[in-house]
Amino acid sequence: MKNLLFALVVCLMPLQLLAQFNLSGRVTDAATGSALPGASVIIENTNTGTTTGPDGAFAFQNLAGGNYTLKVSFLGFEQATIAVNLQKNTSLQLTLTPKTLQVKEVTVNATRATEKSGTTFTNVTQAQIAERNFGQDMPYLLEQVPSVVVNSDAGAGVGYTGIRIRGSDITRINVTVNGIPINDSESHGTFFVNMPDFASSVEDIQVQRGVGTSTNGAAAFGASINIQTQRLSREGYAETDNSFGSYNTWKNNVRFGTGLVNGKFAFDGRLSRIKSDGYIDRASSDLKSFYLTGGYYGDKTMLKFVTFSGREKTYQAWDGVPEDKLKTDRTYNGIGSYTDENGVERFYDNETDNYQQDHYQLHLAQDLLPHLNFEGALHLTRGLGYYEQYKEDRKLANYGLAAVTIGNETITRSDLIQQKWLDNYFYGATYALNYSTEDNSLNTTLGGAWNRYDGDHYGEVIWARYASASEIRHRYYFNNATKTDFTIFGKASYQLTDKLGLFGDLQYRTIDYEIDGEDDDNRNVTQQVNYHFLNPKAGVTYSISDDQSVYASYAVGNREPARTDFTDHKTQETAASNQPEHETLYNLEAGYKLNGATALLGNNANYSFEAGYYYMDYNNQLVPTGELNDVGSPLRTNIKDSYRTGLELTGTVNLSNVVELSSNLAFSRNKIRNFTEYLYTYDADYNVEAITEVDHKLTDIAYSPAFVSSHKLEVQLLKGFKAAILYKTVGKQYLDNTSSDERKIEAYQVMDLRLRYTIKPTFMKELELALLVNNLLDKEYVANGYTWTELYTGDTTRYDYNYYYPQATRNFLFSVGMKF
Structure with missing residues (x-):
């Protein structure tokens, strides 16, 4: 019997040795998570090798079982050597670490999350940005990120646009470009209309959800958007993109780069123009921008200057459409309306917003020791502009103008045109000292920033029907604001074992803010x-296996109130009244990640899945309650207890770059535990006669849908030709914090179609023709709005005034891209 068993084993051994398996994987940048297309993957001691595809994927088919050593290399990154015991079909997730600084670009490692951070983030690659970039603003290029909802004042994605992540608007989302803060120091907002076509100069974007890791600038209270501008291109290039579409929308740009000159210097640039009439009446946009950069790339030193600028002129569409007009005239725009001498409604033709913002950045990266480097930057942002408005029947006294006497008549009111100006400077420095051990088990960063804001706010009357004794450009108010923001943080990740990693991060931030x-x-x-x-x-x-991992993190964030929280609480007296308190957020994140490949789905088939849970507990969150200050401006008030909690699911399947299906779903619960609403009762002269307090329990936080999803199905119909269906769903949202169906945005679903055809003719590197059909099913929907409520003496009816921002029905954008 023993001899028989021995003989059987000997006979079966060749069969085991002849067993064949597939070895596949994906190669990414360890710093950013971006795919590395064109990376070399070689099986040592054989003649077998391959390069990664556009998504960083590679595959070897029909390998005999046994031990192999892979060598993975990519220009500018440390070579990696991986031992593999191949006993079954295996998929690997491989990361490469940037090498010396001679090919490193301006880095944002200090403010970015990695797989070792234990937090929730999404990396958006340059290819993903480019495929959606037809000229719409940056928020629309991020629409496929989990928990993202976007909207457009003009209705078609050009001009003033908004983005919310997990229900938090842009004033609660930290935005940086190359680690430099972009959020306005006072409002905390980021106005992407001031950065038209900036996406054409972006390398990649990381969106962290929740508090995230420490960053520079405004506190991340819902998310952070970390933007990296384009990296060094070793080869010279010239490119142009040109789009035309509905509502007379045009985008034209040229991009160019010298590549490395004398192996040390490189220069890149872009000029862009975007114009659109907008879907909403008179909601036109005229946007211009440029991007220029020049750098020195040494063996241990990188010095780079980056400047970009945007100038915008948009006809205002801020007021939205009254609810009663949505069904009869959904493109109505009432801004600039006045009545002429015949009682006919007319519109002032220059009711526009005009602003220019110039950015200057000087970056230095220096290798100090083999595993120690320094990154620092100086920056300056210059903003200047105004918005102009026609105002009817305004009190001259409110503008510091004396009454006008004509004959026996004393005139105290006049029609006039006003401009409100912003004139500001934002400047400072960021810094980061990075250290990692030779085996990369320990990575540490000591970083931070010192920033200073100096801004003037003032108004001028440029015309009045009755101008009194005023001079040209009569200035009727002025205030100056200064803000100094200092941040220092330390981060460390340590790989305790091959499977278990720990991450710690401590930030100290101090703010001094003055208004005069x-x-x-x-x-x-x-x-x-x-x-x-x-x-x-x-x-x-914790790494469960080569293709599975879990993570968890806990973070605390604190955030100062915005400018209007201070100015709107201020009384006529010199002392502040009911000064708002700062907000605090306690954020728990936990998740599971799966990445792999399987022959069951075909050669080069990759898949990924991620499930994340979050709990965001707010203390003293500032929310509008209906309360007004002494001149009728709405107030935000601290509420003690509110929270957001939810589940985010993301999945992708890629079949040899022929079929790609991706989906993400976000389920959330966004609640205020106790909330007091203030209702104002007015008499016949519109004076406040009474204030009624209404208590609510466990209401929904405004603008926070309980369900958001995004889906993409892209198919390569033939070589170079891809068709994609994009589908977005957003659940019901409330306009205030009372959970009333009388004041809400209805749930909506939108489908887009995208076609792209790329060829490589002999006379240029690449020619791409693309078509984007937005709202393919021609749905009428709104994506944003606001409300206020009034009561009147002797009338028990509650009057809710709801205004909405309708989005465009079916529309298209067609583009032609050329690379030389």
């Missing part, structure tokens, strides 16, 4: 505040 002068309603808003915040974060990651 009068606001546009003649109130003295002079005041000064100081804040000191300590924001700890910690995370853990």
Whole structure:
């Protein structure tokens, strides 16, 4: 019997040795998570090798079982050597670390999350940005990121646009470009209309959801958007993209680069123009921008200057469409409306917003020791502009103008045209000292920033029907604001074992903010505040297997109130009244990740899946309650207890780059535990007669849909020709915090179609023709809105005034891209 068993084993051994398996995987940048197309993957001691595809994927078919050593290399990255015991079909996730600084670009490692951070993030690659970039603003290029909802004042994605992530608007989303803060220091908002076509100069974007890791600038209270501009191109190039579409929308740009000159220098640039009439009446946009950069790339030193600028002129569409007009005239725009001498409604032809913003960045990266480097930057942002408005029957006294006497008549009111100006400078420095051990088991960063904002706010009357004794450009208010923001943080990730990693992050931030002068309603808003915040974060990651991992993190964030929270709480007196408190967020994130490949789905078939849970607990969150200040401006008030919690699911299947299916779903619960609403009762002269308080329990936070999903199915119909269906769903949203169906945005679903055809003719590197059909099913929907409520003496009816921002029905954009 023993001899028989021995003989059987000997006979079966050749069969085992002849067993064949597939070995596949994906190669990415360890710093950014971006795919590395064209990376070399070689099986050592054989003649077998391959290069990665556009998504960083590679595959070897029909390999005999046994031990192999892979060598993976890519220009500018450290070579990786991986031992594999191949006993079954195996998929690998391989990361390469940037090598020396001679090919490194301006880095954003200090403010980015990695797989070791234990937090929730999505990396958007240059290819993903380019395939959607037909000229719409940046928020529309991020629409496929989980929990993202976008909207457009003009209705078609050009001009003023908005983005919310997990229900948090842009004032709660930290935005940086190359680690430099972009959020306005006072409003905390980011106005992408001031950065037209900026996406054409972007290398990649990381969207962190929740508090995320420590960053520079405004606190991340819903998410952060970390933008990296284009990296060094070793070869010279010239490119142009040109789009035309509905509503007379045009986009034209040229991009160029020298490649490396003398092996040390490189220069890149872009010029862009975007114009659109908009879907909403008179919601036109005229946008211009440029991007220029020049750099020195040495063996241990990189010095690079980056400048970009945007100039916008948009006809205002901020007021939205009254609810009663949605069904009869959904493109109505009432801004600039006035009545002529015949009682006919007319519109002022220059009711426009005009602004220019110039950015200057000087970046230095220096290798100090083999595993120690320094990254620093100086920056300056210059903003200047105004918006112009026609105002009917305004009190001259409110503009510091004396009454006008004509004969026996004293005139105290006049039609006039006003301009409200912003004139500001934002400058400072960022820094980061990075250290990693030779085996990369320990990575540490000591970083931060010092930033200073100096901004003037003032208004001028440029015309009045009755101008009194005023001079040309009569200035009727002025105030100056300064803000100093200092941040220092330390981060460390440590690989405790091959499977278990730990992450720690501690940030200290101090803010000094001063306002001096009068606001546009003649109130003295002079005041000064100081804040000191300590924001700890910690995370853990665990690798279940080569293709599965789990993570968890806990973070604390603190955020100062915005400018209007201070100015709107200010009384006519010199002292502040009911000064708002800062907000605090306690954020738990946990998730599971799966990445792999399988022969069951065909050669070069890859798949990924991620499930994430979050809990965001707010203390003293600032929300609008219906309360008004002493001149009728709406107030935001601190509420003690509110939270967001949810589940985000993301999955992708890619079949040899022929078929790609991706989906993400976000389920959330967004609640205020106790909320007091304030209702104002007005008499016949519109004076406040009474204030009624209404208590609510467990209401929904405004603008926070319980369900958001995005889906993409892209198929390569023939070589170079791809067709994609994009489908977006957004659940019901409330316009205020009362959960009333009388004040809500209806749920909506939108389908887009995208076609792209790429060829490589002999006379140029590449020619791409692309078509984007937005809202393919021609749905009428709104994506944003606002509301206010009034009561009147002797009338028990509650009057809700709802305004909405309708989005365009079916429309298209066609583009031609050429690369030389």
